[in-house]
Amino acid sequence: MKIWKSAGLALLVSVAPLGAQAQQASWPAKPITIVVPFPPGGATDVMARILAPKIEKAVGQPVVIENKAGAGGTIGTRAVANAKNDGYTFLWGTVATHGIGPNIRKNSSYDAVKDFTPVVHVVDQPYVLVVHPSLGVSSVAELTSKAKANPGGISAASAGQGTGAHMILEKYQTEAQSTFLQVPYKGAGPAMTDLLGGQVKLTFDVILTTVPYIEAKRVIPLAVTSASRSLALPDVPTMNEAGITGFNAVGWNGIFAPAGTSDDIVQKVNVAVNEALKLPEIKDRIIKDGSIPVGGSPEQFQQFVESELASWGDVARKANVMLD
The missing domain is CATH 3.40.190.10 (Periplasmic binding protein-like II)
Known part of the structure; x- marks a missing residue:
């Protein structure tokens, strides 16, 4: 009897991971939504739409861009924080949603670190x-x-x-x-x-x-405002070169998933974006638009977000900026 129970437990333990693996292996089985928390036509929206077709091709399912604007990006960001972590909803986050906003809004209604899984740092702007x-x-x-x-x-x-x-x-x-x-x-x-x-x-x-x-x-x-000159404006100095020593402050875009999203899914999206950023037509378009392709691992993006939260927190405190 004990042997049967042990075997049964062993069977249950072995089946559970297989079920999870099967679910991950079948992803994606339907269209994926990337929420852009700003209006259509802006620089953030444009960048998301440049990358979306390449992600779509890599994962084999349609990638839908959904603009959910309002409250400085808070509305769309909160929606993704509350979404299912099944790999079908992602956030096209920015310095506003995961750097500045959490430091200057008394109630942003989401935690920029705990509520999200960083996927990939796409570009600096x-x-x-x-x-x-x-x-x-x-x-x-x-x-x-x-x-x-x-x-x-x-x-x-x-x-x-x-x-x-x-x-x-x-x-x-x-x-x-x-x-x-x-x-x-x-x-x-x-x-x-x-x-x-x-x-x-x-x-x-x-x-x-x-x-x-x-x-x-x-x-x-x-x-x-970047640490190095822009290839789109090569004759324009940096703030540092212009006399404001050590100045480096840029906008940026990156993809986030709701907290708890499978590492396997996160890695698949990460690889898709990193490969897209290497394509000449994507890289050249980004640079022409004055942005800088970044890429990298989810772990590197996590570290970057944490540094941005600390940096903009320092700016907000010194400037005494706090919004209702």
């Missing part, structure tokens, strides 16, 4: 500091000097409170010991419109959407 020609400056040093001489007298547009543009401005102000008048807009588009019209004098914006205005000489680029 440097910002570029641009000014209206009427401001009469051609370098970061001149801008900083002018701001110090007239604290709060120079208007700086942002895409909204708590956005990358806002927080990079806060970081610049802190490190340059200067003060600007931050003017928040409902999105980068309206902010750029008023900058082009001269109603505000400067902004930080992603390179993808700013290059056409730079080429048309409607705005003057002073510096990019």
